[in-house]
Amino acid sequence: MIQFVQVSKVYSGGFQALQGVSFSIMAGELVFFIGHSGAGKSTLLKLIAAIEQPTSGTVKVGKLDSSTMKRSAVPYLRRGLGLIFQEQKILYDRPVLDNVLLPLQVVGMESKVATARARAALDKVGLLHRGKANPVSLSGGEKQRMCIARAVVNRPTVLIADEPTANLDAAYAQEIMGVFRSFHQVGVTVLIATHDLALIENKSRVLQLYQGKLAQ
Amino acid sequence: MIRWLRQHGLAVGHAFEMLIGSPASSVLSIVVMGIVLSFPAGILLTLDNLRTVSGESLESPQLSVLMNTDAASDDIERINANLEKMSAIAHFQFISKEIALQQLQQETELAEIMRNLEQNPLPDVFAVNLGNVTVDEIEALRTTILAWPKIAHVLVDTDWARKLDAILSLGRIIAIMLAILFGAALVFAVFNMIRLQILTRSDEIEVSRLVGATNSYIRRPFLYFGAIQGLAGALLAWLILAVSIAQINKALFELARLYETTFKLDHFVWLDSLILLVIAIGLGWLGAYVSVTRYLLRSDNI
Numbered sequence: 001m002i003q004f005v006q007v008s009k010v011y012s013g014g015f016q017a018l019q020g021v022s023f024s025i026m027a028g029e030l031v032f033f034i035g036h037s038g039a040g041k042s043t044l045l046k047l048i049a050a051i052e053q054p055t056s057g058t059v060k061v062g063k064l065d066s067s068t069m070k071r072s073a074v075p076y077l078r079r080g081l082g083l084i085f086q087e088q089k090i091l092y093d094r095p096v097l098d099n100v101l102l103p104l105q106v107v108g109m110e111s112k113v114a115t116a117r118a119r120a121a122l123d124k125v126g127l128l129h130r131g132k133a134n135p136v137s138l139s140g141g142e143k144q145r146m147c148i149a150r151a152v153v154n155r156p157t158v159l160i161a162d163e164p165t166a167n168l169d170a171a172y173a174q175e176i177m178g179v180f181r182s183f184h185q186v187g188v189t190v191l192i193a194t195h196d197l198a199l200i201e202n203k204s205r206v207l208q209l210y211q212g213k214l215a216q
Numbered sequence: 217m218i219r220w221l222r223q224h225g226l227a228v229g230h231a232f233e234m235l236i237g238s239p240a241s242s243v244l245s246i247v248v249m250g251i252v253l254s255f256p257a258g259i260l261l262t263l264d265n266l267r268t269v270s271g272e273s274l275e276s277p278q279l280s281v282l283m284n285t286d287a288a289s290d291d292i293e294r295i296n297a298n299l300e301k302m303s304a305i306a307h308f309q310f311i312s313k314e315i316a317l318q319q320l321q322q323e324t325e326l327a328e329i330m331r332n333l334e335q336n337p338l339p340d341v342f343a344v345n346l347g348n349v350t351v352d353e354i355e356a357l358r359t360t361i362l363a364w365p366k367i368a369h370v371l372v373d374t375d376w377a378r379k380l381d382a383i384l385s386l387g388r389i390i391a392i393m394l395a396i397l398f399g400a401a402l403v404f405a406v407f408n409m410i411r412l413q414i415l416t417r418s419d420e421i422e423v424s425r426l427v428g429a430t431n432s433y434i435r436r437p438f439l440y441f442g443a444i445q446g447l448a449g450a451l452l453a454w455l456i457l458a459v460s461i462a463q464i465n466k467a468l469f470e471l472a473r474l475y476e477t478t479f480k481l482d483h484f485v486w487l488d489s490l491i492l493l494v495i496a497i498g499l500g501w502l503g504a505y506v507s508v509t510r511y512l513l514r515s516d517n518i
Contacts, residue, residue, distance in 0.1 A: 049426070072430070079428035089423050103427035105226060108219035150427070 001027040001189060002048060002158070007057035009043050009212075017043035019212040020057070025191070025205075027157065030184045032200050033193040035209035041193035042086070044209070045162050048191070049081055050074045061158070079107060082151030082188075084161040088143055090135045096146050097122065097131040103154045121149040125179055141172035148179050158189040165196055173199060223433065230437035231444055234413055242445070245409055249449025252402050253496055254456040256395035257484075261457060263387045264488075265481045266380070277354055280371040281342040281361055285313075291366040292340055298364060299342060304357055308344040316341060339368055351378050399499050402449070406442045406503025413438065414511050422515075435508045439501050446500025450493045458483055 002025040009018040018040045025031055033041045046052040047059050050066065059066040064077050091099050100121055104114035122128045125145040135143060144164055151159060161180065165173035177199050184190045192199070200206060208215040235242045281299075283292065292310065299308050316338045321330045346354065358370045414421065421434055465480045472479045484492065 051426070075425070075428045075430045075433075077428075078426065083426055085426075089419070089426065091420055091423060093420075102423060106424055106427055106429040106433055108223045108226075110218075110222065154427070 001025055001062060002191075003058075003060040004044075004047075005058045005060075007047065007054045007059055009040075009047065009052060010055045017212055018047075018054075018209075021209075021212075021214050022057075023207060023214060025189065027189055028184075028187050029205055030180075030190045030201075031192070031205045031207060033191065033207050033209060034195065034197065034200070035215075036195065039209040040212040041195075041209055042162050045160050045191065045193055048158075048160060049083055050077055075106075079103075079154060080157055082148075082154065082156035082159040084144070084147050084151045084159070084164050086163040086166050088147050090143060090147065092135050094134075095132050096127065096135055096138070099135060099146060100150045100153050103150060107154065118149070118153055121153040122146075124152070124182075125149045139172075140168050141175055144168060144172070144176050145179060148176070152183060152188075156188070158191065159183055161190070161192045163194055164192065165194065165199060170198070224436065227433075227436035228440050231440035234417075234437065234441050235444060241409075241412075245405065246445060246448040246452060248405060249402055249445060249496070249500075250452025250456060252398050252405070253449055253453035253492070254460075256391055256398050257453055257492055258457055258460065259391040259394060260388070261461075261484060262481070263384055263391060266387075267384050268482075277346050277349070277372065279342075279344040279346065279354070279358065279361070280369075281344055281367060282369040282371065283340040283342075284366045284368045285337075285339050287340055287366040295342065295364060295366070299344065302357070304346055304349050304353060306345045306347045308342050311341045311343060313338045313340050351381060399495070402446075402496075402499045403503040403506070406445060406500050407507040409445070410438050410442060410504045410507035411511070413441065414508065421511075431509075431512050434512065435505070438504045438508045442500035442502075442504025442507075443497045444500070446496040446498070447493060449500070450496030453496070454484070454489060454492060 004021050004023050007018055007021045008016070010016050021040070021044065033044060035041050043052060047054055047066070048061055050061075050069070054066055061077060062080065064073060069077070091102070097115070097118055100118040101114055104117055109117070119128060119131065122131055125148050127142060127145050127149060130138060130142060130146075135146060138146060148161075148164075151161075159180065164180070165176050168176065173196065180190050180192065194200075281295070283295065296310065299305055313336050317330065317336050320338070321327045346357070349357070354372055358372050361367060361370045421429075424434055461481045461483050468480055483489075
């Protein structure tokens, strides 16, 4: 489903974020990317979502190949992915429900169907009762759950989360992980970048990055 | 198709949200656009009105075909036959030299002198009324008739009309140049307005791109925003011109009365009004398109 072949990424300032990284992820896997800050975890996830382009090597997501993919195909790739960011990227000028509705508006879904889907996604993360609230009034854990609802509302096949528990205490972090596990259990591929080793479960697949390289 | 319409509906809604979201700056920019558009539109309108004056003088122009004094009745009949064949001529009238002399003796202050003349000095004349022809066509006709035998002169006074026409043509070029300059100013104004709107909505644009929004989706509300501003600016310009014309016509009425004419300024006909609207909408759209596209290209790594 996702394949990295000798992928390297050098940023314009000359910083080498990834170096010859190769791996494959099958559909339905739960994979943790671990490593210290600057190890290349975020860059790796950005490459999957085509937020960044590899300097060399190939990133394949489904049938799309980074080396041959046109820029115009990127939105359609992202519609199949659910992205959760460390910095959350919440729109504070609209209520929680409208934040979750955005991915459905982007694909032109009918308003009633979209609202029903957004409410179902909020219900799934336990936030339905806060649908009309402004995100400012949400707690840290609620904000992250809202972001998860926004990521899953389009029913993606892959859920990508970059440090989803970074700003949360242990209780909230476990709560968020519970949400990810529930999506994994219904067949969604879940990729999580974290430096919090306490989140990792024994049976999970772990890929460790060290200075831009995949540690064996 | 329904999805496409839904997305456009959503974009129009977002565009109005942007307008209503900053009412003061929206009204201000529409007023600026209205004033900017009314300048070249007003000049073109005035020129078009003046052109009707020169046009009217050419709508039913007259030629006086003066025959040689030795022309015989056969020659007159031949000229008569030739004039009948010409499609550019609406109608004509033959005035014999005898009748012309009679009229001159009756009607002018030279009557006494004319009566004392031993010989009639006047030629036979054809008074020719032309149809709707251009100045160039009149000149061509004049040359043709002048080449016929026994024709002494063909008199036609189109010089002043030609001069006015040339001045109006020059004015039109200047007005078009001004329109281009003002149009460019309008595009830059919309460009800057949209740039500010983009800055205030950059978070939304970024998140939209991350959840799979295409460039068209992001661009659409801004294009509608620019187009709506252009439309509102054009409507205001039309209104400014209407009020100005009404005021000018009040003053013109007195002036026209003194010259015993009924000249007044007319507003754009519906087609010209439609062209003004379409151009303004197009300029607003263009300014928005350039502004959003520039932003999207600069943030293409999102």
